[in-house]
Amino acid sequence: MxxxxxxxxxxxxxxxxxxxxxxxxxxxxxxxxxxxxxxxxxxxxxxxxxxxxxxxxxxxxxxxxxxxxxxxxxxxxxxxxxxANPVPSTNTHxxxxxxxxxxxxxxxxxxxxxxxxxxxxxxxVVPEAEMTLKLTGNQWFWNVEYPDHDSLTYDITMLEDADRPADAPRLLAVDNDIVVPVDTTIRVQTTASDVIHAFAMPVMGVKIDAVPGQLNETWYKATREGTFYGQCSEICGSRHAFMPMALKVVSKKAFAAWLEEAKVKHASSPVQQPVGLASAATVR
Ligand SMILES: [Cu+2]
Structure with a gap:
């Protein structure tokens, strides 16, 4: 360079x-x-x-x-x-x-x-990964799973204005962040339950489709701590613009502590039914 x-x-x-x-x-x-x-x-x-x-x-x-x-x-x-040039040249080649x-x-x-x-x-090309994150796109929220950590899983839903703290960014803040450790190579797998979505996290240089019936793979390694935001990057329905995700990069020690808390917090939280699937079931 x-x-x-x-x-x-x-x-x-x-x-x-x-x-x-x-x-x-x-x-x-x-x-x-x-x-x-x-x-x-x-x-x-x-x-x-x-x-x-x-x-x-x-x-x-x-x-x-x-x-x-x-x-x-x-x-x-x-x-x-x-x-300036009244008599032009007749050259052609x-x-x-x-x-x-x-x-x-x-x-x-x-x-x-x-x-x-x-x-x-x-x-x-995904290098040797230290942990895996699986993200499933739904109409219109994400579900994240940590397969290497007792398959901890929870949904990520955008915070509406009424629920959003004053300092949280509008249309980006969510109820549950994706928490990951810093300096760790992470394999990201994406899929979807209904239509095509896309996981896009600009600060990580990641944008990958989440396709029903298919498992796509990419990776990133966060080099610094912070909270970063991404959005669904595939037009997936009327609330496409309202399914962001927040990636919170913390130290490895803080991640281990968060894992213990999250396993308890999300042990009994019900996984949401995608709107598309719910309405399809009602029609049937
Ligand atoms: Cu989407």
């Missing part, structure tokens, strides 16, 4: 993190997008760090190409307009020039493709 890109990355990350912390003061390190935000939320996983730096490289590249084309256009407009304008874009595309494929591979 060039020093300019590195500078851009760290400056934006620092600014983004500072703004996120400022805007969420009082809500225990909750991070959300903020008004007039430019660019991504500050990354919280190695894959998202890669996505962010790849985005910066592409931005620099595309800016250079755009400025170059603009300069060429201006040059042609000024140098070869009918007033220039072989060296044609080779250059074919080969240079190919080289640029190859330069872009190498880090792009490396990043795709890194995001796609």
């Amino acid at each position: 060039s020093s300019i890109t590195r500078f851009c990355c760290s400056a934006r990350l620092a600014l983004g993190a500072a703004l996120a912390v400022f805007l969420s003061a009082g809500s225990a390190l909750a991070e959300t997008a903020y008004n007039w935000q430019m660019g991504f939320q500050p990354a919280a996983s190695p894959v998202m760090e890669n996505i962010t730096s790849f985005h910066h490289i592409l931005l620099i590249l595309i800016t250079g190409i755009t400025l170059f084309v603009l300069a060429l256009l201006l040059y042609v407009m000024l140098r070869f307009n009918s007033r 220039n072989t060296p020039l044609e080779i250059i304008w074919t080969v240079v874009p190919i080289i640029i595309l190859v330069v872009m493709a190498i880090p792009s494929f490396r990043l795709l591979y890194r995001a796609d």
Whole structure:
């Protein structure tokens, strides 16, 4: 990575993190997008760090190409307009020039493709995981399961305005957070009970479909603690916009303590019936 890109990355990350912390003061390190935000939320996983730096490289590249084309256009407009150049050249071909304008874009595309494929591979191949999370999309809430921890399971429902604490973000805060330990490689499995949903958690660089009858897999490793928000990213029905999820990354010690509490808390909580399935059952 060039020093300019590195500078851009760290400056934006620092600014983004500072703004996120400022805007969420009082809500225990909750991070959300903020008004007039430019660019991504500050990354919280190695894959998202890669996505962010790849985005910066592409931005620099595309800016250079755009400025170059603009300069060429201006040059042609000024140098070869009918007033400045009343007798135009009758040339129709220039072989060296044609080779250059074919080969240079190919080289640029190859330069872009190498880090792009490396990043795709890194995001796609699940490394040796330390724990698994299974997320099931329903109309319109999520269910999370911790198969490695006595199959602890509970539903995640958005908090309506009347139930939402003043410092919790609107349309993002939920009744039960997904709690995970920091610095732990987590395999995420997604599926759905009714229609296609999608699990999207921007700070982790994760977006994956949750398809009925199919188990999709991805992964992330949270590099810092905090509360991060994601949403269903597949149009799944009338309340598609109201099934967010909150990911609370805590220390490994705090996670172990939370597990004990959660097993008791959710031992008897009934798992909700998806609206779609409930209505289908009524029709039958
Ligand atoms: Cu959905």
